[in-house]
Amino acid sequence: MTLRVAVSGASGYAGGEVLRLLSSHPEVEIGSITAHSNAGQKLGGLQPHLHALADRVLEPTEVEVLRGHDVVFLALPHGASADIAAELSDDTLVIDAGADHRLESTPMWEKFYGSPHAGTWPYGLPELPGRREKLVGARRIAVPGCYPTGSLLGLAPGFDAGVLEAEDVVIVAASGTSGAGKSLKPHLIGSEAMGNMSPYGVGGVHRHTPEIIQGLSWAAGEEVSLSFTPTLAPMPRGILTTATAKFKRGVSVPEIRAAWDKAYRDEQFVHLLPEGQWPSTKSVLGSNHVVMQLAVDESSGRVVVVVAVDNLTKGTAGGAIQSMNVALGYPEGTGLTAQGVAP
Structure with missing residues (x-):
């Protein structure tokens, strides 16, 4: 089954990297692409390297736009993901590339981020001991910081x-x-x-x-x-x-x-x-x-x-897609086979 995937924060570096990698994922159809202040603009004017998506118009980052997708990537500033995620279906795989759901400790969140703690999701670093098995079948994933x-x-x-x-x-x-x-x-x-x-x-x-x-x-x-x-x-x-x-x-x-x-x-x-x-x-x-x-x-x-x-890749978008693959039962490297670039 082809996955219909939405990406928020698509005008930023993390969102653009998610789109770059998803474009090569054989099981993905890219659905809604959203931004905040750049809504209404064509993606190609902001992410000119994404040629296949250049004519797509950025929609507002709103719950109604993101609903109905199999997977939603939230590439938003800290504090912006929790409210949106709470309104999305439990059947939707929501992958937060921001910080909102990484920490277990409420006091540490409040000390370092100065806002209410939104809760803790499975941590999207499969190679860290004990984390891979927690991602299998997950419908909420917190992507690690870079x-x-x-x-x-x-x-x-x-x-x-x-x-x-x-x-x-x-x-x-x-x-x-x-x-x-x-x-x-x-x-x-x-x-x-x-x-x-x-x-x-x-x-x-x-x-x-x-x-x-x-x-x-x-x-x-x-x-x-x-x-x-x-x-x-x-x-x-x-x-x-x-x-x-x-x-x-x-x-x-x-x-x-x-x-x-x-x-x-x-x-x-x-x-x-x-x-x-x-x-x-x-x-x-x-x-x-x-x-x-x-x-x-x-x-x-x-x-x-x-x-x-x-x-931007393993430190954000690649780790997010790798975690998506684990959660949904795809081979872990699907869409992520690229080698480094030299010189």
Whole structure:
């Protein structure tokens, strides 16, 4: 059966990426395409790379427009998804690419987002231990944030295998400017961003911090303490994450590497590179693939994992479609077989 799929927020980066990938999905018919302030405009004027959909006119992001579809993707700012999702049928698969339904903790949501908590949906990161089975048959899915995608995939195998300490985890990640969305912001204009790197959300205040803690704590079976620092890199898309954690006493270097090898040897999209080869963001550009490498710093007693992910593909839209495939029983890679682009 062909799925009729609606995409909201289609004029933004995340919505546009969802449409790009859905256009290659053999089981999908693209139904309503919606936006807010850009409603009434043709998609081609806002997403000129989507040639097959260029003449489609954006409809308003309203419940009546989204009803009647088999699947609805909500690529909206945080706080905008919950009310719409609540009005859609329980038979409709609703996939929220925003933050509204990612966190289990109401206090953490209120602290970092400053609004009422909308509840928790199954978490759309199939490779994270214990998550894939929760997606099967789901009708509501919360897509992870882009920073958590790389951070969780980087360290979860070590916590799941019991080789890492839960205290003193440190993650520093550099993201391309598309991670901030399409709205005009002075620090993202070319003259500010080109040839420049800068930190932001420093000191544990970035909104993805509780989400990373939540996912690592799931894997560890106990609360993980985290210092997370995001930085802005002068590139349009991609995230390079450097994640470090202490390894437990008595654990050998071969045991450490074996934990990551075991976790990802059968995964289609997550790859532990051969020893000596290090990740680069360009190698995963436009793809749903994640590449990583690890090193054991015995002098400091820490494992260092470096992860490259495309923030718009695996970090948002690709992860959303992969989760849709799991939920509906399609092969997980359907519509997501593209390799990276080089040079």
